[in-house]
Amino acid sequence: MKEGWEAIIGMEIHAQLATETKIFCGCATSFGEEPNSNTCPVCLGLPGALPVLNEKVVEYGAKAALALGLNINETSIFSRKNYFYPDLPKGYQISQYDKPFSSNGELVIMTSERDDSGRAHDWQPMKIHIERMHLEEDAGKNVHEGLPETDKYSYIDLNRAGTPLGEIVTAPDFRSSWQAYDYVNHVRRVLQWVGASDADMEKGNLRCEANVSVRPIGQEKFNNKVELKNLNSVRFMQKAIEFEIARQIEAHESGEGVSQETRLWDEKNNRTRVMRSKEDAHDYRYFPEPDLQPLVVSHAFVESVKASMPELPDAMRDRFMDEFGLSFDDASQIIGERSLAKFYEDAARTSGNPRTTANFVLSEFVRELNNSGKSADQALLTSFELAALVKTLDAGAINNNQAKEVLVEVFNTGKTVAEVINEKGFEQISDVSSIEKIVDDIIQNNENQVTAYRGGNEKLFGFFVGQVMKASQGKANPKIVNEVLKAKL
Amino acid sequence: MDVRKVAHLAHLEITDEEVEIYTPQMNSIVAYVEQLNELDTSDVEPMLGGLTDEGAATFAERPDVPHDSLGQANALKEAPSAVEGHFQVPKVL
Ligand SMILES: [Zn+2]
Numbered sequence: 256m257k258e259g260w261e262a263i264i265g266m267e268i269h270a271q272l273a274t275e276t277k278i279f280c281g282c283a284t285s286f287g288e289e290p291n292s293n294t295c296p297v298c299l300g301l302p303g304a305l306p307v308l309n310e311k312v313v314e315y316g317a318k319a320a321l322a323l324g325l326n327i328n329e330t331s332i333f334s335r336k337n338y339f340y341p342d343l344p345k346g347y348q349i350s351q352y353d354k355p356f357s358s359n360g361e362l363v364i365m366t367s368e369r370d371d372s373g374r375a376h377d378w379q380p381m382k383i384h385i386e387r388m389h390l391e392e393d394a395g396k397n398v399h400e401g402l403p404e405t406d407k408y409s410y411i412d413l414n415r416a417g418t419p420l421g422e423i424v425t426a427p428d429f430r431s432s433w434q435a436y437d438y439v440n441h442v443r444r445v446l447q448w449v450g451a452s453d454a455d456m457e458k459g460n461l462r463c464e465a466n467v468s469v470r471p472i473g474q475e476k477f478n479n480k481v482e483l484k485n486l487n488s489v490r491f492m493q494k495a496i497e498f499e500i501a502r503q504i505e506a507h508e509s510g511e512g513v514s515q516e517t518r519l520w521d522e523k524n525n526r527t528r529v530m531r532s533k534e535d536a537h538d539y540r541y542f543p544e545p546d547l548q549p550l551v552v553s554h555a556f557v558e559s560v561k562a563s564m565p566e567l568p569d570a571m572r573d574r575f576m577d578e579f580g581l582s583f584d585d586a587s588q589i590i591g592e593r594s595l596a597k598f599y600e601d602a603a604r605t606s607g608n609p610r611t612t613a614n615f616v617l618s619e620f621v622r623e624l625n626n627s628g629k630s631a632d633q634a635l636l637t638s639f640e641l642a643a644l645v646k647t648l649d650a651g652a653i654n655n656n657q658a659k660e661v662l663v664e665v666f667n668t669g670k671t672v673a674e675v676i677n678e679k680g681f682e683q684i685s686d687v688s689s690i691e692k693i694v695d696d697i698i699q700n701n702e703n704q705v706t707a708y709r710g711g712n713e714k715l716f717g718f719f720v721g722q723v724m725k726a727s728q729g730k731a732n733p734k735i736v737n738e739v740l741k742a743k744l
Numbered sequence: 745m746d747v748r749k750v751a752h753l754a755h756l757e758i759t760d761e762e763v764e765i766y767t768p769q770m771n772s773i774v775a776y777v778e779q780l781n782e783l784d785t786s787d788v789e790p791m792l793g794g795l796t797d798e799g800a801a802t803f804a805e806r807p808d809v810p811h812d813s814l815g816q817a818n819a820l821k822e823a824p825s826a827v828e829g830h831f832q833v834p835k836v837l
Contacts, residue, residue, distance in 0.1 A: 274808050275808050275809070275810055276808050276809065276810050276811075280811070281806070281809060281810055281811030282810070282811070282813045283810040283813065289816050289829060290816065290829040290830050291816050291819045291820060291829060291830065291831070292813060292814075292815050292816040292819070293813045294813055294814050294819040295811070295813050295814055296814075299814075299819060307804065307805070307806045308804065308805045308806070309805065309806060309807075309808050310805040310806065310807060310808065311807075311808035312808075313805065332792060337753075339755050340836070341831070341833040341836055397836060398830060402827065402828060402830065403827065403828075405835075406835065407834075407835055408827075408832050408833065408834065408835055409832075409833050409834070409835050409836045410827065410828075410830035410831065410832055410833070411830055411831040411832075411833060412829075412830055413819070413831070538753060540753065543792045545792075547804075548795065548800055548802075548804050549792060549800070
């Protein structure tokens with residue numbers, strides 16, 4: 256960022272809650288159905304249809320709120336947000352306004368600026384104030400692609416209308432695009448982790464908007480802010496914010512100024528462009544939804560959801576660093592996904608060697624998962640077998656390269672580690688008496704060298720090791736060979 | 745009473761003559777409702793719906809179980825204009 260300026264950024268995230276059915280009717284939320292097939296009088300906004308709240312929305316909403324450090328309000332109110340748009344059949348969206356489901360959250364995230372190559376170098380904790388997360392219904396979709404006369408007409412698919420959303424709004428706490436980036440990734444991970452949302456930006460079930468303004472350092476007053484939309488990935492969002500900060504600083508310095516407006520990220524041209532100015536600022540005329548009761552969430556319910564919550568990823572990361580001696584980077588990678596973290600912990604405990612287990616998990620195992628498109632809990636290689644592999648390696652029965660080969664084979668076939676080692680003939684001879692027998696033979700057949708070695712030519716030791724390895728076809732355990740040779744010579 | 749603003753928010757087109765007619769009518773409606781302000785309601789909880797305490801205490805959530813939806817053909821049956829499975833509307837954005 257240009258010297259002398261600071262950016263003020265607030266984030267809004269819409270997360271689709273992972274229910275089977277919509278928030279106020281029993282239509283399925285399944286993705287990719289025939290247009291307008293998952294609809295009924297409620298989500299089509301037909302006269303006389305009445306909404307009934309889906310109980311899972313309350314449960315997933317509570318999980319999301321707790322995972323983000325929000326306080327769940329005992330009573331919250333649904334309100335009508337009135338505006339006209341073709342994808343909103345009722346002419347209002349049922350949302351929450353002055354009494355949201357949850358509010359006043361404190362969240363600590365880890366964040367770092369990135370160098371020119373995009374590498375993070377200085378991870379630091381940062382406290383974020385989350386103002387609220389309220390519950391609301393999604394609108395339908397405008398569709399244009401592949402339909403006739405799109406210069407004259409728009410087309411509406413209402414399958415998405417009525418899908419439950421949690422809208423998560425932060426205070427303007429971020430000062431850089433990377434902080435916002437790390438925040439969205441944090442939210443995405445914890446929502447997936449607790450099962451509140453699939454939080455997949457590509458499928459549109461996590462969408463974010465950024466409010467960005469800049470001011471000279473030391474100035475107290477906020478300048479006009481710009482709302483950024485159409486941020487279809489976390490990376491686009493980061494680029495859009497970065498672009499917008501530079502654009503606004505320039506506009507202030509040139510005296511042109513920044514107007515309060517909504518801008519879209521234009522992915523093709525790598526810039527933001529105006530979508531609409533705030534001249535026609537909306538007047539939503541919120542009022543309490545008369546067709547729904549106030550949502551009352553009991554203390555007992557909140558306690559039961561709390562009790563069902565898994566250990567959160569950041570706590571798990573810190574524990575892996577403490578308990579298993581992992582580095583911050585390694586532990587962070589392992590907690591990138593819940594099933595991977597569980598796989599690792601199980602394997603580390605069973606193997607008794609968390610360090611080596613982490614090496615295999617982060618290199619070979621993650622690589623094979625990516626290649627096969629599987630998650631850790633779907634892999635044919637179980638945590639138990641990985642632990643067996645680590646133990647076999649630690650016992651010196653196979654070497655490191657062999658272990659990697661075995662891992663890939665077990666991953667692909669689901670055989671046991673023992674089976675694969677057997678098939679590949681990797682098993683080392685670690686049985687002392689077998690090695691002694693070989694060594695005895697070698698000593699007997701190489702009298703000259705034995706005499707020379709005993710006479711002080713210690714270099715010959717390597718010759719004996721080579722002979723034993725040759726006689727055992729490379730399978731003798733080198734450590735034991737050394738010990739036995741030293742004793743016998 | 746800014747009748748034009750209310751009309752704009754409701755997406756209604758009204759003529760100057762209509763503004764003349766509606767302004768006093770709407771003013772009188774608002775004045776009628778304003779009689780309520782004569783009552784002191786400072787220690788009355790706002791009422792959000794028509795429910796009694798008993799009604800408000802009823803559990804009114806449904807299980808997350810899919811019902812049969814209308815399906816595309818039924819959903820579009822009453823649409824003024826439907827094309828290839830979609831509602832067709834005048835161009836937006
Ligand atoms: Zn429906």
